Amino acid sequence: MSGPRTGSPNPDLVVEHVVPLPAFTGTEPCHNRPTEFFHDTYRQDQPEVRAALWECRHCPLAPVCLVWALANPALAREGIWGATTPRQRKALRTQVTARVGAARVDDTYRAAYATAVTKLQGQ
Incomplete structure (x- = not known):
């Protein structure tokens, strides 16, 4: 995905959204400086990746953004989302599927998203 995070990731990509894009x-920082969150590689020893992860980790939307990115892998294939790299998200998806089973993954993401939004609204 390239370009600013505006709520319209890729109009040519048709997918069923398990959870909606967070309300930015x-x-x-990712909205104002999107190029800082998309890199050629995502090694955590790279200063620019560490900086993006740090900024993302301190964003109040990070938990909501992470669940969105986990639930929408086709839309969050690249970039730092929810303070995670693409490789970390892939590992998290695998862990969630192993824990709850493939049939319950979408429901798990919906519940996690609702919880994260509720916590965000309470801040």
């Missing part, structure tokens, strides 16, 4: 306020 426009003040998030």
